[in-house]
Amino acid sequence: MAEITWTEYQHRIKEESPVVLIPVGALEQHGPHLPMGTDHLIPTAISRLVAEEVAAIVAPPFNYGYKSQPRMGGGNHFCGTTSLDGHTLSIMLRDVIKEFARHGVRRIAVMDGHYENMMFLIEGIDLALRELRYEGIHDLKILRIEYWDFTSNETLTKVFPDGFPGYALEHAAVMETSMSLYLHPHLVRLEKLPDDPPADFPPYDVYPLNPAWTPASGVLSPAHGASADKGKNLIDEYVQRIATALKDEFPGI
Template sequence: MYLADQTWPDLGDYVAEESVAVVPLGSTEQHGPHLPLATDHLIAEGLAREAAARAGFLCTPTVNVGVSPHHKQFHGTMWVDPPEFRDYVESFSRNLTYHGVDRIVYVNAHGGNMQHLREVGRRLREDRAAFAVEWMWDESIPDLVDDLFERNGPHGGPKETAMIMHLAPELVREDRLEEARDGGVPVFEDADPYRYGARNFYDAIDNTENGVLGDQTDATPEKGEQLFEAATEQLVRLLEFVDESRFEDLMAKPHVDPQPGSRR
């Protein structure tokens, strides 16, 4: 069920019985010469809406702009600063709790959002407002990603290329796949990202001139479909787990005994 397509009475029927919301989040940022800036939010929305439909839960509109200043040198990249992003996500999450939602799964497709979504989830849990958890699609199926691609790359690589080939093939510039590979860095370690134990870069352009890593020519629509189906299955399982768990079991555990002040 997609929230924005419903009427308010329809949603009233939903929250009278269910308390789970699926929130897709991505970014609008460069993904090399071959993929659209919409890559991350297209993946997030595709997975969120499919899993919500299969599991029978509510999916909200997508957050299309995320924490992406590390791609700022490339045309068109949009970003918000981390504090504003966290506050925005927390604010609309508390809005959902007002309507009866107390379990939220952030379906995330952008690495720059990860730590900030986890911080928001911690805030909501500490306040006992909701159990909100960040889910990153490729982290749910690491073995399949490794099996499908010899040189994957963490950004704009074959896994994201294959996913967009599956979800929105008309947006992939297939005539630029070799350009993406040859103008980027096929193997991330070859960029020499660490020196003497320190991460020596802040922006993507510090490592790759065209903004991407991995061998994009290894992507196919069929591999994208495999990734999509496997990740959707994992997300459905997570949604069902969150739904079936008692709210108390999802909250922070109490302080160990003896309780503070109990012997005063």
């Protein structure tokens, strides 16, 4: 969307009734080997590939997200991790959705790449739909997608032949490293992969947060075994399954 003119955009909205894909991520440490923009780089790349399969326009990504949490992102104490208050993220998404509706967009998919964003994106979607109904717009439909939910058991077995450690520990680990190696290998520093053992968190949170719970590298599970081939398997599956979901929910695209 940021790379086309407003007249081209207007024409496509009127003639194609496309889905507008909104990638949402974060600026968050991803260990010494992955870029801090990983959580928006991956959903943006997936969105661009999905837009090759269906009638879709990729909006500029939300590069900042909700505060990193220790048991899923290492924690907000790392240098470089730059976060929004939840209310700020909700209001930003609300405003953008309302603007797209004003343009005539009636099909939107929010493509999240940062788990901590989830409830605040739901709030932003709910606020936008509620306010648009007051303004007489009742035909806007929105999907909220977390790409990892489209991972099949077959693909997990290929990526983790020795067993899947679980999504909670996959921060900057095999999946994100593999996808990054496939999508933007020039941003990956494989020579800096840490050797920390998997993080071992208690089944509760403490406030103020205790930084000692998180490995010093910020990586929650070893990324050794990551490869571009594994990344391609993951990305190919996400693109095809997400494109199918969009076609199911938005006939004719």
